[in-house]
Amino acid sequence: MVRPELELHQQIEVLYSNHHGWLQGWLRGKLGSAFDAADLAHDTYLRILARGRAPRPEESRQHLAQIANGLMIDLFRRRHIEAAYIEALAHLPPAAMPTPEQRALIIEALTEIDTILASLPAKVREAFLLCKVEGLDYREIARRLDVSVSSVEKYMVRALLACCATQAA
Numbered sequence: 001m002v003r004p005e006l007e008l009h010q011q012i013e014v015l016y017s018n019h020h021g022w023l024q025g026w027l028r029g030k031l032g033s034a035f036d037a038a039d040l041a042h043d044t045y046l047r048i049l050a051r052g053r054a055p056r057p058e059e060s061r062q063h064l065a066q067i068a069n070g071l072m073i074d075l076f077r078r079r080h081i082e083a084a085y086i087e088a089l090a091h092l093p094p095a096a097m098p099t100p101e102q103r104a105l106i107i108e109a110l111t112e113i114d115t116i117l118a119s120l121p122a123k124v125r126e127a128f129l130l131c132k133v134e135g136l137d138y139r140e141i142a143r144r145l146d147v148s149v150s151s152v153e154k155y156m157v158r159a160l161l162a163c164c165a166t167q168a169a
Helices: 003-031 034-051 057-089 101-120 122-130 138-145 149-168
Strands: none
Touching: 003 034, 003 057, 034 057, 057 101, 101 122, 101 149, 122 138, 122 149, 138 149
């Protein structure tokens, strides 16, 4: 291992040994589940490893809590998406049901779309959804949002670029 990489691993090892129990307990209190807490604690340390830098010792718990909190939000959003998808599946005939593998891929895609949409400003997101989900044309969207048609065009370009950027990454 290269020296800086070795130092990072040592820092993370110290961070883990000093704070893992606390982090898992904090998450268990927030989530009410030891299994979810263990998963998110693990993912928190993976996130730190991926970033390539450990927090300063005096900021360790705050840093861990901030990352874990973001992961909890992601978990809750994913569960909300899964529940909505399962509810939608209940209206399908048995022959049209997707396989478990297809369901997993669809939920993953829906989660990615949700992340993209959440990153957009409200009017951009609303214009995109009105166009793609409700099938409205730009004039009708402009009327509903009380903006010009050229603004709707710009909103759509921004939303589509966000989708393409995520796909390319």
